[in-house]
Amino acid sequence: MAVDASRSITKQSKDFSQWYLDVIAAADLAEHSDVKGSMIIKPYGYAIWERMQRILDDRIKATGHQNAYFPLLIPESYLKKEKEHVKGFSPELAVVTHAGGEKLDEPLVVRPTSETIINEAFSRWIQSWRDLPMLINQWANVVRWELRPRLFLRTTEFLWQEGHTAHATEQEAEEEARRMLGEYRTFVEKTLAIPVVAGEKTEMERFAGAARTYTIEALMPDGKALQMGTSHNLGQNFAKVFGVKYLDKNNEEQFVWQTSWGVSTRMMGGLIMAHGDDGGLILPPAVAPVQVVVVTIGTNSAEKKKVTSTIAELCGELGKLGVRFTVDDRENETLGAKIYTWEKKGVPIRIEIGPKDVAVKKAQVKRRDAGVKEQLPLAGLGKKVEALLADVQVSLFEKAKARLEGKSVFAKTMDAFEAAIEEGKFAYVPWAGSTVDELRIKEKTKATVRCLPFEHGYSGGACIATGKKTNTIAVFGRSY
RNA sequence: CGGGGAUUGGCGCAGUUGGUAGCGCGCACGCUUCGGGUGCGUGAGGCCGUGGGUUCGAGUCCCACAUCCCCGACCA
Numbered sequence: 001m002a003v004d005a006s007r008s009i010t011k012q013s014k015d016f017s018q019w020y021l022d023v024i025a026a027a028d029l030a031e032h033s034d035v036k037g038s039m040i041i042k043p044y045g046y047a048i049w050e051r052m053q054r055i056l057d058d059r060i061k062a063t064g065h066q067n068a069y070f071p072l073l074i075p076e077s078y079l080k081k082e083k084e085h086v087k088g089f090s091p092e093l094a095v096v097t098h099a100g101g102e103k104l105d106e107p108l109v110v111r112p113t114s115e116t117i118i119n120e121a122f123s124r125w126i127q128s129w130r131d132l133p134m135l136i137n138q139w140a141n142v143v144r145w146e147l148r149p150r151l152f153l154r155t156t157e158f159l160w161q162e163g164h165t166a167h168a169t170e171q172e173a174e175e176e177a178r179r180m181l182g183e184y185r186t187f188v189e190k191t192l193a194i195p196v197v198a199g200e201k202t203e204m205e206r207f208a209g210a211a212r213t214y215t216i217e218a219l220m221p222d223g224k225a226l227q228m229g230t231s232h233n234l235g236q237n238f239a240k241v242f243g244v245k246y247l248d249k250n251n252e253e254q255f256v257w258q259t260s261w262g263v264s265t266r267m268m269g270g271l272i273m274a275h276g277d278d279g280g281l282i283l284p285p286a287v288a289p290v291q292v293v294v295v296t297i298g299t300n301s302a303e304k305k306k307v308t309s310t311i312a313e314l315c316g317e318l319g320k321l322g323v324r325f326t327v328d329d330r331e332n333e334t335l336g337a338k339i340y341t342w343e344k345k346g347v348p349i350r351i352e353i354g355p356k357d358v359a360v361k362k363a364q365v366k367r368r369d370a371g372v373k374e375q376l377p378l379a380g381l382g383k384k385v386e387a388l389l390a391d392v393q394v395s396l397f398e399k400a401k402a403r404l405e406g407k408s409v410f411a412k413t414m415d416a417f418e419a420a421i422e423e424g425k426f427a428y429v430p431w432a433g434s435t436v437d438e439l440r441i442k443e444k445t446k447a448t449v450r451c452l453p454f455e456h457g458y459s460g461g462a463c464i465a466t467g468k469k470t471n472t473i474a475v476f477g478r479s480y
Numbered sequence: 481c482g483g484g485g486a487u488u489g490g491c492g493c494a495g496u497u498g499g500u501a502g503c504g505c506g507c508a509c510g511c512u513u514c515g516g517g518u519g520c521g522u523g524a525g526g527c528c529g530u531g532g533g534u535u536c537g538a539g540u541c542c543c544a545c546a547u548c549c550c551c552g553a554c555c556a
Contacts (some may be wrong), residue, residue, distance in 0.1 A: 017550095025491095035546080092554070113556090130498040147481095147554050154555055162556095227556065264556040297515055343516095354515060364515080446552095480553080 016222040025279040037156035039147030047289035073108040078116035081241040088208020119242035152269030160264035166256035173257035184229035193284040193397035199451030211235030223424015225477035231261035283348030285389040292325040297354025319381035431474035432463035
């Protein structure tokens with residue numbers, strides 16, 4: 001409300017990151033708080049997150065996991081147990097050294113992720129093969145003191161869901177890690193309408209402490225990649241340092257095989273960028289807190305009564321169909337003001353009803369993502385709107401998918417590769433390189449391996465870095 | 481930490497050569513207006529980042545410090 005960004009987002013001269021911030025302000029999603037990098041999620045932004053949460057949580061439970069909650073503060077010694085893990089997270093930890101007016105004997109770390117404290121619990125919870133698999137999920141906030149925060153994309157504190165599982169066999173853990181990545185992919189593509197490339201991370205990009213890391217990567221309109229979710233096969237790394245063991249059917253002691261996986265409020269950033277336009281936010285109906293807004297026109301005539309009763313009838317119909325709607329009949333705002341309010345908030349469908357419409361038993365219907373205002377009969381409008389919502393959901397995905405495909409190229413040579421990166425594209429290349437090669441490419445082009453994709457339409461060739469023949473394909477891109 | 485920029489009502493900014501602060505938006509109230517951000521009036525709201533210095537007098541000049549933003553390293 002304080003920032004009148006809504007007018008400025010129509011200026012196309014703005015660069016992308018400014019546009020991104022303007023959309024967030026105009027839609028009233030979030031704002032910076034006084035502590036560097038921390039974010040206040042405002043009610044409208046949180047309502048969108050809640051919808052994501054609900055849908056994801058249902059899937060997580062449907063796949064056999066149970067929710068639990070572990071402490072925010074973790075003894076520093078826990079983190080230090082896993083060598084790679086502590087190395088990866090040390091630079092970005094927030095540490096509590098004083099409490100209760102005294103200096104603590106052992107500092108407490110504000111969780112950057114919960115593998116350690118959950119494994120400490122697992123080591124007590126798991127005794128027998130009958131206790132496996134242990135499938136736990138947690139909805140929580142975590143803190144990582146990142147150097148360069150950006151609203152939603154990289155904030156000091158963020159909300160997420162983190163799954164932690166323990167299995168009897170390596171294969172089962174591998175299946176779990178891949179299955180949950182698949183769940184994420186389905187969620188992001190079907191619910192958020194954002195197409196992704198799924199694959200495995202290279203050693204360089206791997207999670208600190210994981211044996212294998214899987215990822216789904218989206219490409220934003222400005223040509224930057226955004227990791228939308230991640231899933232790890234942790235092997236027995238944590239099991240061994242935390243002593244998570246069980247007795248198998250032969251009465252032999254075994255370490256468990258584990259996974260962890262998570263998605264965060266970063267997805268909100270992806271959602272904003274993937275679909276938004278110069279008018280502001282555009283929400284896929286699946287996560288829109290308000291799917292349909294009914295805007296009234298005219299207030300001063302005898303027609304008002306008719307308009308009101310017509311709208312009441314329509315609302316009844318929408319309610320029965322389970323459509324999330326709201327009516328904007330503010331009398332102290334002009335039509336334009338009312339329209340822009342909902343446009344910048346990304347409401348998928350807007351219906352305008354005034355005296356002229358009531359007279360001909362019709363309503364003006366406008367979908368946020370495309371097209372022009374259409375005058376449709378009031379009779380059966382609810383069903384029509386329901387169908388439109390479904391269509392918006394699909395259209396948004398298809399539009400984003402076309403963009404991703406248009407910005408994905410196969411590069412056989414270093415020159416073609418660099419050109420593709422410079423154009424903000426995903427470059428698919430034959431790859432047999434090492435971390436050293438990745439670092440050299442990163443230094444020169446700022447591009448990193450987003451993943452080694454599970455699926456792609458390319459056959460191998462000579463690795464662009466080493467020249468070695470290979471069948472492996474890597475996707476490179478610049479990221480946030 | 482390296483390189484740039486900034487700090488003045490809630491937000492965005494102006495403030496010429498030093499004279500004790502102004503605009504837009506927003507907010508409150510009233511009237512007006514509703515087919516794509518209506519117009520007008522009235523009003524509330526500021527130790528000008530902090531600490532020193534120069535001066536009769538500092539938002540303005542000098543010094544130091546702090547904080548924030550942008551570009552790199554980090555990342556869900």
